[in-house]
Amino acid sequence: MSGEFTLNAETRTDLGKGASRRLRRLENRVLGIVYGGKNKPAPVTVAMNEIIKLAENEAFFTSLVDLSIDGKAQQVVVKDMQRHPAKNTIMHVDFLRVSAKTKLTMQVPLHFINEDTCHGVKIEGGTISHALNDIEVSCLPKDLPEYIEVDMAELKVGENIHLSDLALPEGVESVALSHGADHDLLVSAVNVTKGGGDEEEAAADEGEAEAEGEEESGEE
Incomplete structure (x- = not known):
């Protein structure tokens, strides 16, 4: 090759x-x-x-x-x-x-796709965080991928992607996962936006209304 x-x-x-x-x-x-x-x-x-x-x-x-x-x-x-x-x-x-017959170990970058249409972001107002930007793989030279895609489209708030969720090309193995299930590292997640959310906003509005009422009572 x-x-x-x-x-x-x-x-x-x-x-x-x-x-x-x-x-x-x-x-x-x-x-x-x-x-x-x-x-x-x-x-x-x-x-x-x-x-x-x-x-x-x-x-x-x-x-x-x-x-x-x-x-x-x-x-x-x-x-x-x-x-x-x-x-x-x-x-x-x-x-x-x-060597064509000898496996090699390499760091391969992750390409995150469909982040702009991610359900947890577009519909639920969450934010995406990445725990990894590349992963270590083992494969024959002919199978070495240029990158690995991580599809974020269907992820909802509170959900995440681990190494075991990645679709690796045929002949490509995650080095971390080869050491056991306890090495199933977090790759990416959709989190609740800090300070956001309808319930938090409603609670804040209610608190402001109560504060205003107390101020008016004090003035009288």
């Missing part, structure tokens, strides 16, 4: 701190490491402009990448990306080699 993304890399032979600074600042390269499988970890560099462009696409982080190292291609996935804390520039990337 070919990767949706392609990226060129070069083997890094000089591993000193001075060389790292030179590669980043003068040659505009991003440092990286390729690991996994039977081969040893391989230090590499990639062009800053190339990986910045790819990183703008969310799917880059959950897709197979055809990484060409010195002209030799291999398939990898992005396991980690470190950014500068202040400048937000990419500092380092970890690539994991993948």
Whole structure:
């Protein structure tokens, strides 16, 4: 299975701190490491402009990448990306080699749909809260999903969605659920709006009326 993304890399032979600074600042390269499988970890560099462009696409982080190292291609996935804390520039990337027959574990983003038409929001005036924005899954490389949809349309106030409620693609397993039912984490919920609701408003109006009546009696 070919990767949706392609990226060129070069083997890094000089591993000193001075060389790292030179590669980043003068040659505009991003440092990286390729690991996994039977081969040893391989230090590499990639062009800053190339990986910045790819990183703008969310799917880059959950897709197979055809990484060409010195002209030799291999398939990898992005396991980690470190950014500068202040400048937000990419500092380092970890690539994991993948095998068609070996399952991999990845964080996959959740896409919440139909929030604007959610019953608990549109009809009952509730608000949606998200406990998770991504989940950890295990699957073969060919089954790796770009994202997982969470349909909020039918949810009412007081109801919620857990990991076990998600419709995972065939061949994809939740890592948390594989540890047992007590790991069925909350994903999203529709809550009562604080300070809202007809009953609360009626109680507030009644309280204001009583207060006004007491003030008038005091003036007399």
